[in-house]
Amino acid sequence: MMKCTILGCGRYQITSNYNSTGNLITTHQIKLVLDFGRGNLHALTQLGYTVNDIDVICISHTHPDHVADLLAFFQAHFIDYKRGLTTRQLHIIGPSGIRRWFSTIASLVQEDLGYQPVLYEAPTRPIIIGDVSITTASVQHNVPALGYRISCDQKTVMYSGDTGYTDQLFKLAHNADVAILECSNAPDQTSEFHLNPQACGEIASSANVRQLVLTHYGGTERIPELQRETGKYFSGILTVAEELLSFNL
Numbered sequence: 125m126m127k128c129t130i131l132g133c134g135r136y137q138i139t140s141n142y143n144s145t146g147n148l149i150t151t152h153q154i155k156l157v158l159d160f161g162r163g164n165l166h167a168l169t170q171l172g173y174t175v176n177d178i179d180v181i182c183i184s185h186t187h188p189d190h191v192a193d194l195l196a197f198f199q200a201h202f203i204d205y206k207r208g209l210t211t212r213q214l215h216i217i218g219p220s221g222i223r224r225w226f227s228t229i230a231s232l233v234q235e236d237l238g239y240q241p242v243l244y245e246a247p248t249r250p251i252i253i254g255d256v257s258i259t260t261a262s263v264q265h266n267v268p269a270l271g272y273r274i275s276c277d278q279k280t281v282m283y284s285g286d287t288g289y290t291d292q293l294f295k296l297a298h299n300a301d302v303a304i305l306e307c308s309n310a311p312d313q314t315s316e317f318h319l320n321p322q323a324c325g326e327i328a329s330s331a332n333v334r335q336l337v338l339t340h341y342g343g344t345e346r347i348p349e350l351q352r353e354t355g356k357y358f359s360g361i362l363t364v365a366e367e368l369l370s371f372n373l
């Protein structure tokens with residue numbers, strides 16, 4: 125059993141009704157976040173979890189709209205760990221440069237953790253943690269960035285992070301039950317670092333995805349257009365992400 129919950133689906137804009145991007149995946153054995161942008165910590169606590177429930181942090185890239193709440197996350201985790209309030213040891217997966225990024229964040233938090241989280245920098249092989257298998261691939265953004273494929277009990281969730289149109293997305297999304305794709309761009313807008321509705325629909329169709337979830341869009345006014353334009357290219361289940369929306373797989 126795997127459950128995926130949207131913690132945020134906005135972009136960099138600071139608005140009262142949209143958290144920045146992040147997702148929570150829970151299985152029988154682990155709890156994992158896939159990016160953790162602004163507002164995600166509040167969403168996590170709204171679901172009844174604390175930072176001490178999280179086993180794995182998967183980071184697509186280190187733009188703040190994907191990692192902003194990790195600073196507060198690490199402070200809480202570091203202090204609780206030091207005080208013996210948790211013994212849970214973190215696994216952190218991220219793109220090239222993530223070790224350096226983590227040591228910078230750790231120095232900003234100014235608390236001695238007392239143990240070293242398990243860090244995986246741009247892994248080239250699947251990582252098995254508990255009952256979950258995590259595969260990554262480099263995607264196309266203006267900083268090092270990973271897309272993710274997460275499987276448990278024959279079910280698979282794929283997440284694009286921020287990316288332009290690249291073959292890696294088809295491999296990561298192949299036959300996925302749920303593909304969470306960023307859809308920053310408007311239908312008539314193309315860029316090498318982000319996707320638009322047509323690209324999202326084509327990738328999900330070609331990869332034979334069962335359910336496509338569009339995220340990282342920001343602004344409720346975009347929802348009808350996202351559904352209409354993406355639906356021209358994808359005939360499976362199409363969902364526009366909303367905070368705390370969840371999917372059981």
Ligand SMILES: [Zn+2]
Nearest residue numbers: 185187265286
């Ligand atoms: Zn980005």
Ligand SMILES: [Zn+2]
Nearest residue numbers: 135187189286
């Ligand atoms: Zn972003």
